[in-house]
Amino acid sequence: MRKPIIAGNWKMYKNFDEAVEFAEEVRDKIPSADKVDSVICAPAIYLPTLVDIATETDLAIGAQNMHYENEGAFTGEVSPSQLASIYVDYVILGHSERREYFNETDEAINKKVGAALSHGIVPIICCGETLEEKEAGKTEAKVVYQVTKALEGFKSEEVKHMVIAYEPIWAIGTGKTATAEDANHVCGFIRKTVGQLFGHDAANEIRIQYGGSVKPENIEELLSKEHIDGALVGGASLEVSSYLKLLEAASQNA
Numbered sequence: 001m002r003k004p005i006i007a008g009n010w011k012m013y014k015n016f017d018e019a020v021e022f023a024e025e026v027r028d029k030i031p032s033a034d035k036v037d038s039v040i041c042a043p044a045i046y047l048p049t050l051v052d053i054a055t056e057t058d059l060a061i062g063a064q065n066m067h068y069e070n071e072g073a074f075t076g077e078v079s080p081s082q083l084a085s086i087y088v089d090y091v092i093l094g095h096s097e098r099r100e101y102f103n104e105t106d107e108a109i110n111k112k113v114g115a116a117l118s119h120g121i122v123p124i125i126c127c128g129e130t131l132e133e134k135e136a137g138k139t140e141a142k143v144v145y146q147v148t149k150a151l152e153g154f155k156s157e158e159v160k161h162m163v164i165a166y167e168p169i170w171a172i173g174t175g176k177t178a179t180a181e182d183a184n185h186v187c188g189f190i191r192k193t194v195g196q197l198f199g200h201d202a203a204n205e206i207r208i209q210y211g212g213s214v215k216p217e218n219i220e221e222l223l224s225k226e227h228i229d230g231a232l233v234g235g236a237s238l239e240v241s242s243y244l245k246l247l248e249a250a251s252q253n254a
């Protein structure tokens with residue numbers, strides 16, 4: 001049985017006071033980490049403060065991106081060793097917004113996955129198709145390509161601890177959600193791909209999230225599906241009450 005994982009992605013929202021207020025309000029209301037992994041991926045400048053607030057609670061803190069080098073002349077970037085030095089637990093890698101607006105390549109994402117692992121940071125690796133690709137029947141080919149490239153060169157033992165987030169780009173921030181059946185189909189396809197590449201144990205243990213307009217109203221149906229182990233949530237993770245409802249639903253599904 002895979003433990004559900006709900007990760008909020010705050011993207012470039014919230015000022016400092018709002019971020020602190022949110023974390024202080026939720027920290028003692030997070031369901032037990034035995035039942036669900038509850039994560040907030042915040043803007044980099046808030047991470048040390050949020051990690052402090054979350055210490056000794058069941059809330060985990062993640063970054064939204066990082067470089068793959070540990071140090072160097074890379075103005076504006078944050079490194080894996082820097083994130084590890086402030087005890088960040090997770091990092092989102094290859095989000096479609098990073099791929100589209102910041103030219104992030106599959107090769108760079110693959111290096112970032114390796115860097116995250118070597119620092120004990122769990123990568124949440126994003127994949128997903130555009131509306132054009134969906135309409136052209138290319139969803140499966142697209143996610144297989146992205147997942148294969150992101151996981152290239154790793155061992156089964158490493159892959160099983162990773163998280164993959166299937167996020168159809170047309171469903172992000174649009175209010176359009178993939179049907180639970182469609183989302184489950186693609187997540188199942190990703191699991192099958194992991195199995196072909198890394199074997200049965202990795203496929204069985206890797207957690208696969210769905211992302212794209214996930215809300216308290218649709219989380220239960222999504223989580224009831226065999227291959228959906230959680231959600232990567234944008235908009236609905238910004239409000240305390242909706243974030244907590246998502247966690248509650250996941251903890252009851254565990």
Ligand SMILES: O=C[C@H](O)COP(=O)(O)O
Binds near residue numbers: 172173
């Ligand atoms: O990382 C989160 C996704 O981009 C989904 O965002 P959304 O829940 O606002 O559609």
